[in-house]
Amino acid sequence: MFTGIITDIGTIRSAEQRGDLRLEIACSYDMAGVDLGASIACSGVCLTVVDKGEDWFAVDLSAETVSRTAQGVWNEGGRLNLERSLKLGDEMGGHIVTGHIDGIGKVVSAEASGDSTEIRVRAPADLAPYIAAKGSITLDGVSLTVNAVSDVEGGCEFTINLIPHTAEVTTFESVETSRAVNIEIDILARYLRRMTEAKS
Template sequence: MFTGIITDIGKVRSVEQRGDMRLVIDSGYEMGGVALGASIACSGVCLTVVDKAPAGEKGWFAVDVSGETVSRTAPGLWREGARLNLERALKVGDELGGHIVTGHVDGIGTLVSTHSEGDSTRVVIEAPAALAPYLAAKGSITVDGVSLTVNGVEDVEGGACRFGLNIIPHTQTLTTLDDLAPGRKFNLEIDILARYLGRMEQLRR
């Protein structure tokens, strides 16, 4: 489990295509405290540490990304030089500063527009129709691993929806949400409570 509070920005050092894709990611984490087999969320995707920097070396860790994961996540993330929002797994007793995040991507969103609103940046993202029923104003959404509050939702033709967010300067500085090029794709994870409520509603029908 995670909280959607980003604690580092990693950079993909290398990509090796094996049976799965092996990534080496540079990080500011002190890897002595990260065990092999530990989970780290990489732009909202829960991945397992399969190798890491030896003691005394600059921090890096390696993960394997399956073809299934690549097919269900935003394009362009798993390439050399890509920046990734990083969060280590939640420990019992840690502060829950965002909301409960599983690291399982539910769909891919597309950036529609941005504009300044006070000191913040107002962002509108289009979500696919499959996610539209699970998004509500003042609810939580995870965007590339970042816990954010939905400010408004607008349904669009074809069943998709557009939702608005306000990104404060602090969040932009400490995450990859400082790069908001038109058409950018994002990993989206809906609130876990909405996911279970949706499944319960399906079973009632």
């Protein structure tokens, strides 16, 4: 379990196809405190540490995981938002994040709004019922608040605001239109939808 509060930015220093996709990710974590088998969210995807060194760790991604996440995220040299799994007593700074990607969104626009940046994202139709104004959403592992939502053909579009601090400590420091992003909907929205379906 995670909170969507990014604690490091990693860089993929190697990507090797060996049945599964093996990534070695450079980071600034104290790896002496990270056990093999530990979970680290990498741009929103919960992955297991299978090897490590002083300033890096390795993870394996199945073909299913690669196919269900944003294209280009796992390329050598790519930068990833990192978060270690939540421990008992840790502060819940964002919202409950599982590290399971629900779909892929696309950045439609990014415009200055005061000191912040307003980003508009298009989400697929199957996720639209779970996205609501003032609700939580996770983009590439980052916990964010939805400003507004509008229905469009084939899905919905929603806006979020990136404050300068969030942009600085995540891979959203520069946002290009058409960028693909990993989306995880709020788990509470998922359960509420299921309860509503069960009652009807």
